[in-house]
Amino acid sequence: MDKLPVYCTDAPRPKPQSRIFKSLLAAVLLAVASLVWVGTTVDSQDKISSKVPINAAEIVQHCQLLDVQPGPPQDFHHRSHSDRFVPGTPPTLIKNATIWTGRESGNEVVNGDLLLDRGLVKAIGSVDDTSLLDYHNLVTIEAGGAWVTPGIVDIHSHLGVDSAPALRGAADTNSYKGLVLPWLRSLDGLNTHDEAYKLSVSGGVTTANVLPGSADAIGGQAFTIKLRPTTERSSSAMVLEPPYSLNGTHVDPSLPPRWRQMKHACGENPSRIYSGTRMDTIWAFRQGYDTARQIKQKQDEYCAKALAGQWDGLGAFPESLQWEALVDVLRGRVKIHNHCYEAVDLDGIVRLTNEFKFSIAAFHHAHETYLVPDLLKKAYGTTPAVALFATNARYKREAYRGSEFAPRILTNNGLRVVMKSDHPVLNSRFLLNEAQQAHYYGLPTNLALASVTSTPAAVLGYDHRIGSIKLGYDADIVVWDSHPLALGATPKQVYIDGVAQLKAPYVGKKPTYFQQAPKTPDFDRESEDAVKYDGLPPLSPKKAKNLVIFNNVGSLYVKHNYSVEEIFSSNEVGKLGVVVVDNGRITCSGLSPAACPLTQYDSANLQEIDLEGGSISPALVSFGSHLGLNHIDGEASTNDGNVIDPLKSQVPGILGQGSIIRAVDGLQFSTRDALLAYRSGATTGVTAPSSHGFLAGLSTAFNTGLPHKLVEGAILQDVTALHVAVGFSSPSVSTQIAALRSLLLGQGVGELASYFKDVVKGRLPLVVKVESADIIATLVGLKKEVEAQNGVAIRMTLVGANEAHLLARELGEAGVGVIVSPRPFPGSWKSRRILPGPPLSEDSAATLLLRNNVTVGIAVEEQWASRNIRFDIGWTALEADGKLSTPDAISLASVNLEQLLGIKTPNPDLVAVKQGSLLDFEGKVAGIISPLRGLVDLIL
Ligand SMILES: *[C@@H]1O[C@H](CO)[C@@H](O)[C@H](O)[C@H]1NC(C)=O
Ligand SMILES: *[C@@H]1O[C@H](CO)[C@@H](O)[C@H](O)[C@H]1NC(C)=O
Ligand SMILES: *[C@@H]1O[C@H](CO)[C@@H](O)[C@H](O)[C@H]1NC(C)=O
Ligand SMILES: *[C@@H]1O[C@H](CO)[C@@H](O)[C@H](O)[C@H]1NC(C)=O
Numbered sequence: 001m002d003k004l005p006v007y008c009t010d011a012p013r014p015k016p017q018s019r020i021f022k023s024l025l026a027a028v029l030l031a032v033a034s035l036v037w038v039g040t041t042v043d044s045q046d047k048i049s050s051k052v053p054i055n056a057a058e059i060v061q062h063c064q065l066l067d068v069q070p071g072p073p074q075d076f077h078h079r080s081h082s083d084r085f086v087p088g089t090p091p092t093l094i095k096n097a098t099i100w101t102g103r104e105s106g107n108e109v110v111n112g113d114l115l116l117d118r119g120l121v122k123a124i125g126s127v128d129d130t131s132l133l134d135y136h137n138l139v140t141i142e143a144g145g146a147w148v149t150p151g152i153v154d155i156h157s158h159l160g161v162d163s164a165p166a167l168r169g170a171a172d173t174n175s176y177k178g179l180v181l182p183w184l185r186s187l188d189g190l191n192t193h194d195e196a197y198k199l200s201v202s203g204g205v206t207t208a209n210v211l212p213g214s215a216d217a218i219g220g221q222a223f224t225i226k227l228r229p230t231t232e233r234s235s236s237a238m239v240l241e242p243p244y245s246l247n248g249t250h251v252d253p254s255l256p257p258r259w260r261q262m263k264h265a266c267g268e269n270p271s272r273i274y275s276g277t278r279m280d281t282i283w284a285f286r287q288g289y290d291t292a293r294q295i296k297q298k299q300d301e302y303c304a305k306a307l308a309g310q311w312d313g314l315g316a317f318p319e320s321l322q323w324e325a326l327v328d329v330l331r332g333r334v335k336i337h338n339h340c341y342e343a344v345d346l347d348g349i350v351r352l353t354n355e356f357k358f359s360i361a362a363f364h365h366a367h368e369t370y371l372v373p374d375l376l377k378k379a380y381g382t383t384p385a386v387a388l389f390a391t392n393a394r395y396k397r398e399a400y401r402g403s404e405f406a407p408r409i410l411t412n413n414g415l416r417v418v419m420k421s422d423h424p425v426l427n428s429r430f431l432l433n434e435a436q437q438a439h440y441y442g443l444p445t446n447l448a449l450a451s452v453t454s455t456p457a458a459v460l461g462y463d464h465r466i467g468s469i470k471l472g473y474d475a476d477i478v479v480w481d482s483h484p485l486a487l488g489a490t491p492k493q494v495y496i497d498g499v500a501q502l503k504a505p506y507v508g509k510k511p512t513y514f515q516q517a518p519k520t521p522d523f524d525r526e527s528e529d530a531v532k533y534d535g536l537p538p539l540s541p542k543k544a545k546n547l548v549i550f551n552n553v554g555s556l557y558v559k560h561n562y563s564v565e566e567i568f569s570s571n572e573v574g575k576l577g578v579v580v581v582d583n584g585r586i587t588c589s590g591l592s593p594a595a596c597p598l599t600q601y602d603s604a605n606l607q608e609i610d611l612e613g614g615s616i617s618p619a620l621v622s623f624g625s626h627l628g629l630n631h632i633d634g635e636a637s638t639n640d641g642n643v644i645d646p647l648k649s650q651v652p653g654i655l656g657q658g659s660i661i662r663a664v665d666g667l668q669f670s671t672r673d674a675l676l677a678y679r680s681g682a683t684t685g686v687t688a689p690s691s692h693g694f695l696a697g698l699s700t701a702f703n704t705g706l707p708h709k710l711v712e713g714a715i716l717q718d719v720t721a722l723h724v725a726v727g728f729s730s731p732s733v734s735t736q737i738a739a740l741r742s743l744l745l746g747q748g749v750g751e752l753a754s755y756f757k758d759v760v761k762g763r764l765p766l767v768v769k770v771e772s773a774d775i776i777a778t779l780v781g782l783k784k785e786v787e788a789q790n791g792v793a794i795r796m797t798l799v800g801a802n803e804a805h806l807l808a809r810e811l812g813e814a815g816v817g818v819i820v821s822p823r824p825f826p827g828s829w830k831s832r833r834i835l836p837g838p839p840l841s842e843d844s845a846a847t848l849l850l851r852n853n854v855t856v857g858i859a860v861e862e863q864w865a866s867r868n869i870r871f872d873i874g875w876t877a878l879e880a881d882g883k884l885s886t887p888d889a890i891s892l893a894s895v896n897l898e899q900l901l902g903i904k905t906p907n908p909d910l911v912a913v914k915q916g917s918l919l920d921f922e923g924k925v926a927g928i929i930s931p932l933r934g935l936v937d938l939i940l
């Protein structure tokens with residue numbers, strides 16, 4: 001849509017609800033008036049006067065308002081300023097923006113200007129200079145065509161209650177005092193000092209619904225907050241539309257009530273916490289709702305009498321402070337956010353809603369909803385929305401059937417989809433990335449953008465002021481450096497209530513084509529299979545013919561020893577390359593079909609694959625998680641389990657003195673996470689034994705795509721490196737360092753001693769999981785101390801190492817490598833000094849360390865994320881703003897990791913990608929070229 005005139009884009013209409021409210025108010029006044037009149041007459045007869053309570057008018061009013069539905073006041077859209085306006089905030093004109101408004105089902109884009117004043121959107125379209133004369137101290141921003149969206153709304157967050165850095169005094173997510181606690185309020189634990197607020201704002205998040213955790217069936221009331229700092233510095237000041245029930249003193253009867261929010265949870269969590277079962281949890285729900293229903297019935301009977309003037313023996317209004325919130329649920333005045341995953345649980349809750357007649361605003365996590373859309377439609381009242389992660393799945397039974405195609409399948413079935421963070425489970429700074437992934441797997445552009453803006457705003461009941469860019473709406477606005485669905489989209493500026501949030505944002509330059517939504521691949525068949533196979537579609541690859549010709553290859557990169565090299569790269573139409581692969585080896589390649597004439601091959605045994613301009617590049621390595629050690633991380637029976645930490649527990653004598661555990665002995669193949677890693681181009685897994693303590697053991701390297709260990713090529717290297725961790729709290733860090741020193745100085749015994757000898761001789765890398773800069777400094781000192789004694793350089797690699805950037809120069813000089821998390825989070829005190837990257841800092845940890853000659857690798861934190869390594873490195877390269885070439889970016893998750901983790905022969909596998917590259921949202925993996933196994937695997 002083109003330029004629109006100012007002020008006439010969206011004349012707000014009063015909601016029907018407001019009209020009902022108005023007539024209700026009239027009824028109240030009438031009833032009270034008649035009461036007063038009745039009161040005086042009976043008085044004069046001096047007979048039944050004692051039966052009319054002195055507060056009769058108040059009671060009648062209360063009864064009349066009992067079922068009024070929440071919503072904004074009728075004149076809300078005529079407000080001249082926001083109730084959240086911060087006096088002194090200058091008006092702002094954002095000129096020449098590409099504005100995604102959220103209107104017209106998310107299909108409207110306005111090219112023009114946006115005027116913000118007094119906390120509100122005052123104009124959208126073209127603003128002429130004369131109308132600006134009224135605005136003093138106007139700040140004008142030249143957007144230069146940049147994309148602008150409403151602020152991101154996170155429907156599921158624990159910001160402030162599960163604070164960063166985590167401290168014991170700040171764990172306010174769950175109460176463990178009972179299964180049904182509707183009287184609790186997340187606001188009572190809302191920490192105003194959570195480090196994450198400003199980080200989430202820097203990712204464009206302006207509003208978050210802060211939910212209690214999921215330990216209980218009914219965990220308590222949630223509160224929706226805006227994330228900017230307030231002048232009051234209080235928790236309450238952050239709340240958007242505080243419900244009138246919040247401080248019993250202030251109920252304005254002339255206004256409709258405001259929405260309240262409440263958390264419910266079913267399934268594994270309540271069962272686990274309360275040593276119960278699903279049966280116990282649903283019974284707890286029914287008992288709670290029955291209590292509320294009885295109170296509601298008493299209230300309704302009471303009010304029927306009061307409104308009929310039958311005051312005889314009526315007494316006090318039946319009320320319970322503990323149950324009033326749940327009674328309000330039955331009155332349709334509370335949005336229920338229900339953590340609920342599996343069909344069995346969804347079914348139980350749908351029955352519950354029909355038994356007690358209340359509706360669910362959204363099922364959250366809800367990994368099986370895409371398998372049972374019709375069940376959801378049977379819920380009482382409004383069909384629940386579904387709030388999802390994009391690819392975070394399989395971490396427990398409930399999540400095992402989770403699908404990346406759930407968002408598109410659900411919307412195709414007419415359900416509303418919201419992408420959510422469950423912050424800090426996923427750092428909500430990157431909530432937009434959830435929408436980007438949903439888009440990559442097939443959610444249409446309009447719905448993907450709506451899934452983190454207008455849809456959650458509507459589900460929360462705040463779509464009269466947030467989630468869209470409309471006249472009179474809150475001035476919560478994000479100016480982006482690229483199309484918001486492009487990989488790595490980063491805010492250039494974020495406004496909350498019209499207040500600019502980023503002080504001196506670093507804005508890099510994005511490639512021009514990032515100003516459009518990515519042209520995502522076709523996943524129709526995969527999406528159908530997800531449903532056809534009840535959430536568990538087959539994932540194994542299929543061997544191609546011996547001779548494979550890849551046509552229309554846009555770029556070719558290969559590995560040479562520990563480096564990645566470009567063979568050719570072309571984006572020119574008509575000048576795309578060909579790559580011939582014979583038994584898994586490239587035998588010919590060139591930038592024109594003529595380079596490898598087809599006539600020389602036997603067509604019977606030949607398979608041609610059109611890459612449509614895509615790329616062939618080195619396969620990636622997944623390191624950092626428990627990949628290959630379990631099928632379901634949270635299920636002990638599917639899991640190799642944890643090693644015994646010799647610093648904390650007595651190691652059983654049967655293991656012998658100085659035992660050391662090898663991950664290779666616990667490997668499991670064909671796990672869904674490993675197969676998905678393979679299908680996403682991460683063909684090597686490097687995994688250390690799982691440990692919660694100091695000594696983990698020896699890592700191994702394996703092929704992620706093979707069915708079992710005895711298949712040739714399944715194990716790439718039995719032992720790659722020795723892994724320890726330093727920094728957990730007990731026994732002391734200094735005790736952990738003492739243990740390490742003693743082992744490095746040759747004090748160990750048995751096998752442990754001999755592997756430490758390999759470390760000291762520089763034959764085996766020592767990989768240390770560590771976060772704090774102080775501990776890192778100690779490790780560097782220890783390294784020098786041991787080297788001074790032995791005269792050989794130790795190969796030391798740090799993992800996690802959020803604070804390593806503080807010692808970048810020293811680490812470079814000491815020759816210590818670092819494997820960083822692609823997106824650091826100050827989750828603990830020891831890891832709190834992160835280098836956040838753009839827009840908060842020019843450098844990311846990766847770029848700063850690389851500049852200091854540190855070998856840098858990129859880790860995954862959880863195994864499901866192995867499929868996303870390709871995007872993580874693409875994103876890291878984008879953040880580096882031109883300082884990382886494509887080979888550099890690929891190196892981060894391939895050769896650099898292989899070097900840092902002690903892999904002696906880098907895996908020469910290559911990944912063939914259709915349409916785009918491995919590093920973007922346009923490419924789709926088509927095959928794996930394996931010189932080691934002498935074949936090409938097709939990813940179908
Ligand atoms: C808006 O910005 C774009 C991109 O920088 C530019 O090409 C265009 O000329 C600008 N339009 C106006 C009216 O300034
Ligand atoms: C009670 O809530 C109302 C409405 O949110 C607010 O205006 C008022 O200031 C609050 N009072 C106190 C004492 O917090
Ligand atoms: C491979 O790289 C390693 C480390 O950079 C080097 O020591 C080795 O000589 C190289 N091998 C070959 C064959 O180039
Ligand atoms: C990194 O290495 C290069 C090449 O050896 C050298 O010129 C440069 O000074 C080094 N940088 C730092 C910060 O040590």
